[in-house]
Amino acid sequence: MANSVYLHIPFCNNICSYCDFCKFYKNDEIINKYLDSLENEIDNDFLGEKLNTLYIGGGTPSCLNNNQLNKLFDITSRFIFNDNYEFTIECNIEDIDEEILELFKNNRVNRLSIGVQSFIKKNLNFLDRNKNIDIISRINLAKKYFDNINIDLIYALKNQSIKDLEKDIDIFLSLDLPHISCYSLIIEPHTKISNIKPINDKLDYDMFKLIDSKLKDYNHYEISNYSKKGYESKHNLTYWNNEEYYGFGLSASSYLNNIRYTNYRNLTKYNEKIYKKEKEILSLEDKMKYEYILKFRLKDGINIKDFNKKYNCNILDNKIIKELINEDKLLIENDNIIVNKKYIYVINEILVKLI
Amino acid sequence: MNEKIRNFAIIAHIDHGKSTLADRILELTGAISKREMSSQMLDSMELEQERGITIKLNAVKLDYKGYTLHLIDTPGHVDFSYEVSRSLAACEGAILLVDATQGIQAQTLANYFLALENDLTIIPVINKIDLPNSDTDKVINELVDTFGFEKDEIILTSAKTGLGIDNLLDEIIKKIPAPSGNINSDFxxxxxxxxxxxxxxxxxxxxxxxxxxxxxxxxxxxxxxxxxxxxxxxxxxxxxxxxxxxxxxxxxxxxxxxxxxxxxxxxxxxxxENLKVKPLEGYKRMKSMVYSGIYPVETNKYDELKEALEKLSLNDASLIYEPEVSKALGFGFRCGFLGLLHMDIIKERIEREFNIDIIITSPSVIYKVYLTNNEVKEISNPSDFPDRQVISRIEEPYVKTNIFVPTEYIGSIMELCENKRGNFINMDYIDKTRVNIHYELPLSEIMHDFFDKLKSYSKGYASFDYELIGYKQSDLVKMDILLNGEMVDALSMIVHKDFAYSLGKNITIKLKEIIPRQLFEVPIQASIGNKVISRCDIKSMRKNVLAKCYGGDISRKKKLLEKQKEGKKKMKMIGSVEIPPEAFLDVLSIK
Missing domain, CATH: 2.40.30.10 (Translation factors)
Incomplete structure (x- = not known):
């Protein structure tokens, strides 16, 4: 049983300098074909469960034209939601206007995730993002339609000072939004900025600390995510809680019946309705490993009782877990095992020991 | 029947064409057809063919003009003169091969004397005479002047083209005596x-x-x-x-x-079984010159490592080993080698042929430590060094060098030797353009990069050989390396007091480069006794977080982590610090 669905819309108006996700410049003919294929994939594989969460990500879903958006919502109209459902759509700041917000609202969307990345022109320039938009007024407009809004922020940018970052966060705080995802820039190969040097380590670490202290009134519930109480991303928690979900669209991933699938990244293939590329069938041990690498990202970590029940074992018998607890890298709090906050910044060093 | 047998070896300086000559002889005697020939047939070990050197000796039986010839191949590198003497003990004659473009080199000399010691008939051969830059007349004169050969007994060949090989084979039959043993005696x-x-x-x-x-x-x-x-x-x-x-x-x-x-x-x-015979005179066992610790990266591979060493020592009697325990590295072996190349070869063979990842600690010579109570200890492992207070003096092994080099490099070679604590003895002129420079050098100084430096100081022209001349007193101290405040016994080394400060500084800097960043800032210190002489810090780790979880692509996230894990597999935990196994050896390349 999976009660979450992810839909991938791999098209953008503009390719940002840092982005290594699966995306293409928009082209109406190809988008139309794509939406047909997407519908076909859902028809083939979706078993009709009632959903707790639906998430449309990209790319830039909001770059679709009106007809295409209508087609998209026609596709999503088949999903039946449970009470307290969460339906998120990713939205570019420049696409926000009353018309699109209205359209979202009328089609049951109840959460917006806006890729702001930074409020500062210098940074937007570096990221190759549109810098001639009045970001604040657009967000204020969105707030009239939605209260559950996330913005994405990227830091550790070239020539960014700690003051610049502080300004970004201050603006976010003044907007009084319930959720923010803060990502430190990862310089990926095959992107426009693949040749630049990362900012110095001390500054990177200072920025990480600054964010943490400035957002102290928010719940730092996942490594990169902060929210007001009750506004945690239900959809993303599905991933981090190692629960099953559907993923439809180019390069999308699913986790169904103990199998993790990954779709092709080739758009032509996808539009010819060829979908699933890789299959990873999980053993019990694999599932436990995923549980470690996912749940330890969460502030609450792993609940000992739940884990022991789910896997019919005692997590504290695991030699490496024990070792990490002895080394103070993992802590036991109440009935949960969590990563010592001191090491969140280098959490992979801990996770690699557990896989 | 014995009259028709000839047993011989080919001896030469490295790269003078020994293996090619063996190939040609194999071809000419019909042992192997041109078609079957993969070049350098006798070098069968993968490593030998890769490095273009002969490590292990090989013996082949050949038929030529009604005679049976046994050709025993020999290694050319200075480390393996022990193997050469083994080959020679099974022969009555030797071909002394000299490159027409290079003339007599250090191992030509060393091998010549080994052959003389074994009472062998020596046939001088000048090879590569077809090369445009050969100077055959000059090399003939060198052979005459240095070894006292007659001009007309020197054979000229090109192993590459086959020129002169038949002549050489005839000379082997004519000059090398048949084996003297009695077929009717006890076996x-x-x-x-x-x-x-x-x-x-x-x-x-x-x-x-x-x-x-x-x-x-x-x-x-x-x-x-x-x-x-x-x-x-x-x-x-x-x-x-x-x-x-x-x-x-x-x-x-x-x-x-x-x-x-x-x-x-x-x-x-x-x-x-039933015979009582007198043992044959074997050959003198070569003493191991260089000692270092070999440890498995994964501690559970100890038994496999032991088996590997057993098997390697089977046909390499010069490799000796005994168990030892390091606080930092666990259970392993103290191994003795003929030299650095020998150590390198053993390391690679363990890793390739037995598939065990190993750590080799910094090589050491055997020191004689005289204690205040008049006891003398022979120590090859720095961590066994006694307390400074109870040492009255320390002696270290010295060698005398033969460095063959064109005269224009005399100055730079002397500079190199002086920097390595050398004492000049004298210089022999081979002819007007080349000399053999004799220095007295501590063996420990030629262990690390001396050979490489020699080549670069002489633009590749120098050749080098040495003989042990005994022990001499030196002002030596034990230098320890501390990681995160903890002494790492496997990194301790014996150094000359005057060089300790600069060495300590260089080693801490080098370690900082080699050891990846850790979860904490880790100080690296070099100390003598309790006195820290140098310090460097390894910075704490860069951020290592996979931030964005794109469209639930969690398999990819796991793959990234697995890739990181793969990179860490080979790391050795020393206390709470992860160290790449090469660190223990690489740290010395700065010397």
Missing amino acids: RGLIFDSVYDAYKGVVVQVRVVDGKVKLKDKIKFLSNDAVYEVVELGYHTPKEVKVNELSAGDVGYIAASIKKIKDVQIGDTVTL
Whole structure:
């Protein structure tokens, strides 16, 4: 049983300098074909469960034209939601206007995730993002339609000072939004900025600390995510809680019946309705490993009782877990095992020991 | 029948064309056709072909004009002169091969003297005479002046083109005496090599000196009286050929289902069970010059490592090892090597042939430590060094060098030797353009990068050989390395007091480069006694977080983590610090 669905819309108006996700410049003919294929994939594989969460990500879903958006919502109209459902759509700041917000609202969307990345022109320039938009007024407009809004922020940018970052966060705080995802820039190969040097380590670490202290009134519930109480991303928690979900669209991933699938990244293939590329069938041990690498990202970590029940074992018998607890890298709090906050910044060093 | 046998080896400085000459001889005697020829047939070990050097000796039987020739290949590198002397003990003659473009080099000299010690008939040969930059007349004069050969006994060849090879073979038959053993005496054979075969057990290479050995004979090793029944006899052409008996003068192999590796000792005499014979004169065992620790990266591989060393030492008697324990590295072995190249070869063979990742600690010579209570200790492991207070003096081994070099590099070579704590002895002029420079140098100073430096100081022209000349007192101290405040015994080393500060500084800097960032800031310190002489810090780790979880692509996230894990697998945990295994050796490349 999976009660979450992810839909991938791999098209953008503009390719940002840092982005290594699966995306293409928009082209109406190809988008139309794509939406047909997407519908076909859902028809083939979706078993009709009632959903707790639906998430449309990209790319830039909001770059679709009106007809295409209508087609998209026609596709999503088949999903039946449970009470307290969460339906998120990713939205570019420049696409926000009353018309699109209205359209979202009328089609049951109840959460917006806006890729702001930074409020500062210098940074937007570096990221190759549109810098001639009045970001604040657009967000204020969105707030009239939605209260559950996330913005994405990227830091550790070239020539960014700690003051610049502080300004970004201050603006976010003044907007009084319930959720923010803060990502430190990862310089990926095959992107426009693949040749630049990362900012110095001390500054990177200072920025990480600054964010943490400035957002102290928010719940730092996942490594990169902060929210007001009750506004945690239900959809993303599905991933981090190692629960099953559907993923439809180019390069999308699913986790169904103990199998993790990954779709092709080739758009032509996808539009010819060829979908699933890789299959990873999980053993019990694999599932436990995923549980470690996912749940330890969460502030609450792993609940000992739940884990022991789910896997019919005692997590504290695991030699490496024990070792990490002895080394103070993992802590036991109440009935949960969590990563010592001191090491969140280098959490992979801990996770690699557990896989 | 003995009259028709000739046993000989080829001796030469490295790269003077020994293996190519062997190839040509194989071809000319019809042992192997041109078509079958993969160049350098005798270098069968993967490593040998890759590095273009001969490490292990190989013996082949050849037919030529009604004579049986046994050709025994020899290594050229200075580290392996022990192997050369093993080859030579099984021969009556040697071809001394000199490159027409290079003339006499350091190992030409060393090998010449080894052959003389073994009472061999020496045939001087100048090779590569076809090359445009050859200077055959000059090299002829060198051979005449240095060794006293007659001009007309020197044979000129090009192993590459085959020029002069038939002439050389005729000379071998004419000049090298037939083996002197008696076919009717009791069987005695000299074991000059052995190799482990998964099916046949230990296979020994023998030179039959007297009598004969047949299939099903019960053979006995004199050194330990172990008895085995012969199940297979044969020789190489280089293909394996099985025979029913081997007799006096023959060079071949014996397989006798020998499972106990320790029963076979190179240089031992083999005879028959019921015979009482005098042992043959073996050859002097080479003393290991360089010692270092070998440890498995994964501690559970100790037994596998032990087995690997056992098997390697089977046909490499010069490799010695005994168990040792390091606080930092756990259980391993203290190993003795002939030299640095030998150490390098053993390391690679363990990793390639036995697939065990190992750590090698910094090599050390044997120091003689005189204590205040008049005791003398021989120490090859710096961590065994006694407390400074109880040491009255320390002596270290010294060598005398033969450095062959064109005269224009005399200055830079002298500068190099002075920097290595050398004392100038004298200089022999080979001719107007070349000299042999003699220095007295601490052995420890030539262990690390001396050879490389020599090449770069002389633009590649210098050749080098050395002999041990005994121990001399030196002002030495033990320098320790501390990681995160903890001493790492495997990184301790013995250094000259005057060089300690700069060395300590360089080593801490080097370690900082080699050791990846850790979860904490880790200080690296060099200290003598309790006094820290240098310090460097490894910074704490860069951020290592996979931020964005794109569309639930969690398999990819796991793959990224797995990739990171793969990179860490080979790391060794020393306390709470992760160290790449190469660190223990690489740290010395700064010297």
